[in-house]
Amino acid sequence: MQIQTNHFNVLKSGSSSISPASIDAITLNTSERVESSSRVEQLDKVHASPQKEESRERAAEDSSNELLLAKDVQSPTPEPLAFRLDAKLEYEQQTQASDGAVAQYLTNQHAAEREAIQQMVGIDTYA
Protein backbone atom coordinates (compact mmCIF):
# COMPACT_ATOMS: atom_id res chain seq x y z
CA MET A 1 0.00 0.00 0.00
CA GLN A 2 2.74 2.37 0.82
CA ILE A 3 4.40 1.62 -2.46
CA GLN A 4 1.28 2.49 -4.41
CA THR A 5 1.02 5.81 -2.60
CA ASN A 6 4.55 6.71 -3.52
CA HIS A 7 3.92 5.80 -7.08
CA PHE A 8 0.85 8.01 -7.41
CA ASN A 9 2.68 10.85 -5.78
CA VAL A 10 5.39 10.59 -8.30
CA LEU A 11 2.96 10.64 -11.25
CA LYS A 12 0.83 13.43 -9.91
CA SER A 13 3.78 15.59 -9.09
CA GLY A 14 4.22 16.38 -12.83
CA SER A 15 7.67 17.71 -12.35
CA SER A 16 9.61 18.34 -15.54
CA SER A 17 12.89 17.55 -14.15
CA ILE A 18 12.71 13.92 -13.69
CA SER A 19 15.93 12.48 -12.82
CA PRO A 20 16.92 9.02 -14.02
CA ALA A 21 17.20 8.15 -10.50
CA SER A 22 13.58 9.07 -10.09
CA ILE A 23 12.69 7.09 -13.22
CA ASP A 24 14.58 4.24 -11.89
CA ALA A 25 12.77 4.81 -8.74
CA ILE A 26 9.50 4.81 -10.66
CA THR A 27 10.37 1.72 -12.58
CA LEU A 28 11.62 0.23 -9.48
CA ASN A 29 8.51 1.22 -7.76
CA THR A 30 6.43 -0.13 -10.60
CA SER A 31 8.24 -3.38 -10.62
CA GLU A 32 7.96 -3.47 -6.91
CA ARG A 33 4.28 -2.67 -7.25
CA VAL A 34 3.87 -5.36 -9.84
CA GLU A 35 5.69 -7.76 -7.73
CA SER A 36 3.77 -6.72 -4.69
CA SER A 37 0.49 -6.90 -6.52
CA SER A 38 1.41 -10.28 -7.83
CA ARG A 39 2.32 -11.25 -4.32
CA VAL A 40 -0.98 -9.93 -3.09
CA GLU A 41 -2.78 -11.84 -5.79
CA GLN A 42 -0.80 -14.88 -4.94
CA LEU A 43 -1.59 -14.38 -1.29
CA ASP A 44 -5.19 -13.83 -2.22
CA LYS A 45 -5.08 -17.01 -4.22
CA VAL A 46 -3.47 -18.85 -1.34
CA HIS A 47 -5.98 -17.55 1.16
CA ALA A 48 -8.99 -17.50 -1.04
CA SER A 49 -8.54 -20.68 -2.99
CA PRO A 50 -10.06 -23.11 -0.40
CA GLN A 51 -13.06 -20.85 0.06
CA LYS A 52 -13.50 -20.50 -3.60
CA GLU A 53 -13.07 -24.19 -4.15
CA GLU A 54 -15.62 -24.93 -1.46
CA SER A 55 -18.06 -22.48 -2.94
CA ARG A 56 -17.43 -23.93 -6.35
CA GLU A 57 -18.00 -27.44 -5.07
CA ARG A 58 -21.17 -26.37 -3.33
CA ALA A 59 -22.37 -24.69 -6.39
CA ALA A 60 -21.58 -27.79 -8.39
CA GLU A 61 -23.42 -29.96 -5.91
CA ASP A 62 -26.38 -27.65 -5.85
CA SER A 63 -26.52 -27.62 -9.54
CA SER A 64 -26.25 -31.40 -9.71
CA ASN A 65 -29.00 -31.79 -7.10
CA GLU A 66 -31.16 -29.40 -8.93
CA LEU A 67 -30.52 -31.34 -12.06
CA LEU A 68 -31.42 -34.60 -10.36
CA LEU A 69 -34.56 -33.12 -8.88
CA ALA A 70 -35.49 -31.70 -12.15
CA LYS A 71 -34.90 -35.05 -13.74
CA ASP A 72 -36.98 -36.84 -11.07
CA VAL A 73 -39.84 -34.41 -11.17
CA GLN A 74 -40.00 -33.45 -14.78
CA SER A 75 -38.58 -36.35 -16.61
CA PRO A 76 -38.21 -39.49 -14.45
CA THR A 77 -35.62 -41.79 -15.78
CA PRO A 78 -36.34 -45.58 -15.82
CA GLU A 79 -33.95 -46.25 -12.91
CA PRO A 80 -35.80 -44.48 -10.04
CA LEU A 81 -39.14 -45.76 -11.27
CA ALA A 82 -37.89 -49.32 -11.43
CA PHE A 83 -36.33 -48.88 -8.02
CA ARG A 84 -39.65 -47.74 -6.58
CA LEU A 85 -41.52 -50.60 -8.17
CA ASP A 86 -38.98 -53.07 -6.86
CA ALA A 87 -39.31 -51.61 -3.36
CA LYS A 88 -43.06 -52.06 -3.43
CA LEU A 89 -42.73 -55.58 -4.70
CA GLU A 90 -40.20 -56.44 -1.97
CA TYR A 91 -42.59 -55.14 0.68
CA GLU A 92 -45.40 -57.24 -0.68
CA GLN A 93 -43.18 -60.31 -0.90
CA GLN A 94 -42.56 -60.23 2.91
CA THR A 95 -45.75 -62.13 3.55
CA GLN A 96 -44.57 -64.21 6.52
CA ALA A 97 -43.54 -61.20 8.54
CA SER A 98 -46.68 -59.29 7.66
CA ASP A 99 -48.83 -62.33 8.40
CA GLY A 100 -47.12 -62.74 11.76
CA ALA A 101 -47.72 -59.11 12.58
CA VAL A 102 -51.39 -59.36 11.61
CA ALA A 103 -51.78 -62.56 13.65
CA GLN A 104 -50.15 -60.89 16.64
CA TYR A 105 -52.45 -57.95 16.28
CA LEU A 106 -55.51 -60.18 16.08
CA THR A 107 -54.33 -62.17 19.10
CA ASN A 108 -54.23 -59.05 21.21
CA GLN A 109 -57.28 -57.46 19.64
CA HIS A 110 -59.87 -59.81 21.21
CA ALA A 111 -57.84 -61.05 24.19
CA ALA A 112 -60.46 -60.12 26.79
CA GLU A 113 -63.31 -61.74 24.88
CA ARG A 114 -61.22 -64.83 24.20
CA GLU A 115 -60.35 -65.16 27.89
CA ALA A 116 -64.00 -64.83 28.84
CA ILE A 117 -64.93 -67.60 26.38
CA GLN A 118 -62.10 -69.79 27.67
CA GLN A 119 -63.36 -69.29 31.21
CA MET A 120 -66.79 -70.31 30.02
CA VAL A 121 -66.04 -73.32 27.80
CA GLY A 122 -62.29 -73.95 28.09
CA ILE A 123 -60.78 -77.03 29.68
CA ASP A 124 -58.43 -76.61 32.64
CA THR A 125 -55.77 -79.20 33.28
CA TYR A 126 -54.54 -80.10 36.74
CA ALA A 127 -51.58 -82.42 37.12
Next chain:
Amino acid sequence: MLNQSGTLETQINLPVTGAPSRGRFLVELLIALLITRLPFISVPFKWLESYFHELSHGLATLLTGGAVSHIQLFPNGAGLCFSQGGWPVVIGFSGYFGAALWGYLIFILATWPKGIRVSFALLGGAVVLTTLLWGRDLLTISILASLAVLFLLPLKLNKNRFMGSGLRIMALMIMLNALASPTVLLGLNGKGDAAMLAGATWIPAWIWVFIWLGFSALMIFLCWQRVDRAASNTSSIK
Protein backbone atom coordinates in the same frame (compact mmCIF):
# COMPACT_ATOMS: atom_id res chain seq x y z
CA MET B 1 -66.16 -110.88 88.65
CA LEU B 2 -64.22 -107.69 88.16
CA ASN B 3 -61.48 -109.53 86.37
CA GLN B 4 -64.00 -111.30 84.23
CA SER B 5 -65.80 -108.06 83.38
CA GLY B 6 -62.49 -106.29 82.75
CA THR B 7 -61.31 -109.02 80.45
CA LEU B 8 -64.64 -108.97 78.71
CA GLU B 9 -64.47 -105.19 78.35
CA THR B 10 -60.97 -105.45 76.99
CA GLN B 11 -62.07 -108.09 74.53
CA ILE B 12 -64.96 -105.89 73.50
CA ASN B 13 -62.89 -102.64 73.28
CA LEU B 14 -60.10 -104.03 71.17
CA PRO B 15 -62.24 -105.07 68.26
CA VAL B 16 -64.34 -101.89 68.55
CA THR B 17 -61.34 -99.55 68.20
CA GLY B 18 -59.59 -101.87 65.78
CA ALA B 19 -56.40 -99.84 66.07
CA PRO B 20 -53.21 -101.86 65.89
CA SER B 21 -50.63 -101.86 68.64
CA ARG B 22 -47.73 -99.43 68.47
CA GLY B 23 -45.33 -102.14 67.37
CA ARG B 24 -47.71 -103.43 64.75
CA PHE B 25 -48.24 -99.91 63.40
CA LEU B 26 -44.50 -99.35 63.12
CA VAL B 27 -44.11 -102.67 61.29
CA GLU B 28 -46.93 -101.73 58.92
CA LEU B 29 -45.32 -98.34 58.36
CA LEU B 30 -41.99 -100.02 57.61
CA ILE B 31 -43.64 -102.44 55.17
CA ALA B 32 -45.42 -99.53 53.45
CA LEU B 33 -42.13 -97.64 53.22
CA LEU B 34 -40.35 -100.67 51.76
CA ILE B 35 -43.07 -101.34 49.18
CA THR B 36 -43.02 -97.71 47.99
CA ARG B 37 -39.26 -98.07 47.43
CA LEU B 38 -39.35 -101.37 45.54
CA PRO B 39 -38.96 -100.97 41.77
CA PHE B 40 -41.89 -102.88 40.26
CA ILE B 41 -44.13 -103.74 43.19
CA SER B 42 -44.53 -100.06 44.05
CA VAL B 43 -46.02 -99.19 40.65
CA PRO B 44 -49.71 -100.06 41.36
CA PHE B 45 -49.48 -98.29 44.72
CA LYS B 46 -48.19 -95.19 42.96
CA TRP B 47 -51.31 -95.40 40.81
CA LEU B 48 -53.31 -95.52 44.03
CA GLU B 49 -51.90 -92.17 45.19
CA SER B 50 -52.24 -90.77 41.69
CA TYR B 51 -55.87 -91.90 41.55
CA PHE B 52 -56.76 -90.26 44.87
CA HIS B 53 -54.87 -87.16 43.79
CA GLU B 54 -56.92 -86.80 40.59
CA LEU B 55 -60.09 -87.81 42.39
CA SER B 56 -59.50 -84.94 44.83
CA HIS B 57 -59.05 -82.52 41.92
CA GLY B 58 -62.32 -83.80 40.47
CA LEU B 59 -64.25 -83.57 43.73
CA ALA B 60 -62.88 -80.06 44.41
CA THR B 61 -64.01 -79.05 40.93
CA LEU B 62 -67.52 -80.32 41.59
CA LEU B 63 -67.64 -78.72 45.05
CA THR B 64 -66.61 -75.33 43.68
CA GLY B 65 -69.21 -75.39 40.92
CA GLY B 66 -67.17 -76.76 38.04
CA ALA B 67 -67.50 -79.84 35.88
CA VAL B 68 -65.01 -82.64 35.31
CA SER B 69 -64.42 -83.74 31.74
CA HIS B 70 -62.20 -86.75 32.38
CA ILE B 71 -59.06 -87.91 34.17
CA GLN B 72 -55.91 -89.48 32.80
CA LEU B 73 -53.56 -91.80 34.66
CA PHE B 74 -50.13 -92.81 33.42
CA PRO B 75 -48.02 -95.87 34.29
CA ASN B 76 -45.24 -93.77 35.85
CA GLY B 77 -47.65 -92.46 38.49
CA ALA B 78 -48.44 -89.17 36.77
CA GLY B 79 -52.02 -88.06 36.23
CA LEU B 80 -54.16 -85.30 34.79
CA CYS B 81 -57.61 -84.00 35.58
CA PHE B 82 -59.43 -82.14 32.81
CA SER B 83 -62.08 -79.87 34.22
CA GLN B 84 -64.15 -76.86 33.39
CA GLY B 85 -64.86 -73.94 35.71
CA GLY B 86 -64.66 -74.07 39.48
CA TRP B 87 -62.21 -72.25 41.70
CA PRO B 88 -58.69 -72.92 40.41
CA VAL B 89 -56.92 -72.27 43.72
CA VAL B 90 -59.05 -74.83 45.57
CA ILE B 91 -58.86 -77.32 42.72
CA GLY B 92 -55.07 -76.92 42.42
CA PHE B 93 -54.50 -77.25 46.14
CA SER B 94 -56.79 -80.24 46.56
CA GLY B 95 -54.56 -82.74 44.69
CA TYR B 96 -51.77 -83.45 47.18
CA PHE B 97 -53.91 -82.28 50.09
CA GLY B 98 -56.70 -84.66 49.13
CA ALA B 99 -54.39 -87.63 48.58
CA ALA B 100 -53.00 -87.31 52.12
CA LEU B 101 -56.50 -86.80 53.51
CA TRP B 102 -57.80 -89.87 51.66
CA GLY B 103 -54.91 -91.86 53.11
CA TYR B 104 -55.86 -90.81 56.62
CA LEU B 105 -59.57 -91.56 56.03
CA ILE B 106 -58.74 -95.02 54.67
CA PHE B 107 -56.54 -95.63 57.72
CA ILE B 108 -59.45 -94.67 59.99
CA LEU B 109 -61.72 -97.01 58.02
CA ALA B 110 -59.14 -99.75 58.44
CA THR B 111 -59.39 -99.40 62.23
CA TRP B 112 -63.10 -100.19 62.05
CA PRO B 113 -63.15 -103.98 62.04
CA LYS B 114 -66.85 -104.40 61.53
CA GLY B 115 -66.84 -102.06 58.58
CA ILE B 116 -63.67 -103.30 56.95
CA ARG B 117 -65.48 -105.15 54.22
CA VAL B 118 -67.78 -102.21 53.64
CA SER B 119 -64.71 -99.97 53.41
CA PHE B 120 -63.12 -102.16 50.74
CA ALA B 121 -66.39 -102.37 48.87
CA LEU B 122 -66.87 -98.60 49.02
CA LEU B 123 -63.37 -97.88 47.78
CA GLY B 124 -63.71 -100.48 45.00
CA GLY B 125 -67.09 -99.03 44.07
CA ALA B 126 -65.61 -95.52 43.98
CA VAL B 127 -62.92 -96.68 41.57
CA VAL B 128 -65.50 -98.38 39.33
CA LEU B 129 -67.69 -95.27 39.39
CA THR B 130 -64.71 -93.08 38.53
CA THR B 131 -63.89 -95.38 35.63
CA LEU B 132 -67.41 -95.08 34.29
CA LEU B 133 -67.68 -91.32 34.74
CA TRP B 134 -64.19 -89.97 34.10
CA GLY B 135 -62.21 -92.74 32.43
CA ARG B 136 -61.89 -92.14 28.70
CA ASP B 137 -58.70 -93.68 27.36
CA LEU B 138 -57.73 -97.34 27.46
CA LEU B 139 -54.62 -96.82 29.58
CA THR B 140 -56.51 -94.96 32.30
CA ILE B 141 -59.30 -97.54 32.28
CA SER B 142 -56.73 -100.33 32.60
CA ILE B 143 -55.05 -98.64 35.56
CA LEU B 144 -58.40 -97.98 37.23
CA ALA B 145 -59.45 -101.58 36.64
CA SER B 146 -56.32 -102.86 38.37
CA LEU B 147 -57.03 -100.52 41.29
CA ALA B 148 -60.59 -101.84 41.47
CA VAL B 149 -59.18 -105.38 41.63
CA LEU B 150 -56.81 -104.26 44.39
CA PHE B 151 -59.78 -103.11 46.49
CA LEU B 152 -62.35 -105.73 45.56
CA LEU B 153 -60.18 -108.86 45.58
CA PRO B 154 -59.58 -108.82 49.37
CA LEU B 155 -63.35 -109.23 49.79
CA LYS B 156 -62.74 -112.87 48.88
CA LEU B 157 -60.67 -113.25 52.05
CA ASN B 158 -62.43 -114.50 55.14
CA LYS B 159 -60.03 -113.05 57.71
CA ASN B 160 -60.79 -109.46 58.58
CA ARG B 161 -57.51 -109.07 60.47
CA PHE B 162 -55.41 -109.40 57.35
CA MET B 163 -57.81 -107.20 55.49
CA GLY B 164 -57.42 -104.52 58.15
CA SER B 165 -53.64 -104.71 57.99
CA GLY B 166 -53.70 -104.68 54.20
CA LEU B 167 -55.90 -101.61 54.07
CA ARG B 168 -53.81 -99.80 56.68
CA ILE B 169 -50.64 -100.52 54.70
CA MET B 170 -52.34 -99.19 51.57
CA ALA B 171 -53.43 -96.08 53.47
CA LEU B 172 -49.91 -95.55 54.76
CA MET B 173 -48.51 -95.99 51.25
CA ILE B 174 -50.92 -93.35 49.95
CA MET B 175 -49.77 -90.96 52.67
CA LEU B 176 -46.08 -91.74 52.10
CA ASN B 177 -46.48 -91.19 48.36
CA ALA B 178 -48.40 -87.98 49.10
CA LEU B 179 -45.44 -86.98 51.25
CA ALA B 180 -42.86 -87.80 48.59
CA SER B 181 -44.69 -86.61 45.46
CA PRO B 182 -44.66 -82.83 46.15
CA THR B 183 -40.86 -82.90 46.50
CA VAL B 184 -40.71 -83.69 42.77
CA LEU B 185 -42.31 -80.29 42.12
CA LEU B 186 -39.27 -78.54 43.61
CA GLY B 187 -37.28 -79.60 40.54
CA LEU B 188 -39.94 -78.57 38.06
CA ASN B 189 -39.97 -74.96 36.96
CA GLY B 190 -43.30 -73.70 35.70
CA LYS B 191 -45.01 -77.10 35.86
CA GLY B 192 -47.34 -78.84 38.26
CA ASP B 193 -49.92 -77.73 40.78
CA ALA B 194 -47.45 -75.67 42.82
CA ALA B 195 -46.51 -73.55 39.81
CA MET B 196 -50.18 -73.09 38.92
CA LEU B 197 -50.97 -71.99 42.48
CA ALA B 198 -47.95 -69.69 42.49
CA GLY B 199 -49.25 -68.06 39.31
CA ALA B 200 -52.75 -67.71 40.74
CA THR B 201 -51.85 -66.46 44.23
CA TRP B 202 -48.31 -64.96 43.89
CA ILE B 203 -47.28 -67.21 46.79
CA PRO B 204 -44.05 -68.97 45.76
CA ALA B 205 -44.35 -72.58 44.60
CA TRP B 206 -41.96 -73.90 47.27
CA ILE B 207 -44.27 -72.63 50.02
CA TRP B 208 -47.13 -74.69 48.55
CA VAL B 209 -44.85 -77.73 48.37
CA PHE B 210 -43.91 -77.35 52.03
CA ILE B 211 -47.58 -76.91 53.02
CA TRP B 212 -48.37 -80.23 51.32
CA LEU B 213 -45.36 -81.90 52.89
CA GLY B 214 -46.40 -80.61 56.30
CA PHE B 215 -49.98 -81.74 55.83
CA SER B 216 -48.96 -85.25 54.73
CA ALA B 217 -46.59 -85.53 57.68
CA LEU B 218 -49.42 -84.35 59.94
CA MET B 219 -51.72 -87.06 58.60
CA ILE B 220 -49.14 -89.78 59.33
CA PHE B 221 -48.66 -88.29 62.80
CA LEU B 222 -52.45 -88.33 63.38
CA CYS B 223 -52.47 -92.02 62.46
CA TRP B 224 -49.71 -92.63 65.00
CA GLN B 225 -51.61 -90.54 67.57
CA ARG B 226 -54.72 -92.63 67.06
CA VAL B 227 -52.73 -95.85 67.49
CA ASP B 228 -50.95 -94.43 70.52
CA ARG B 229 -54.21 -93.28 72.15
CA ALA B 230 -55.85 -96.63 71.51
CA ALA B 231 -52.81 -98.41 73.00
CA SER B 232 -52.90 -96.11 76.03
CA ASN B 233 -56.62 -96.79 76.55
CA THR B 234 -56.06 -100.53 76.28
CA SER B 235 -53.21 -100.47 78.78
CA SER B 236 -55.23 -98.34 81.23
CA ILE B 237 -58.19 -100.77 80.99
CA LYS B 238 -55.86 -103.68 81.67
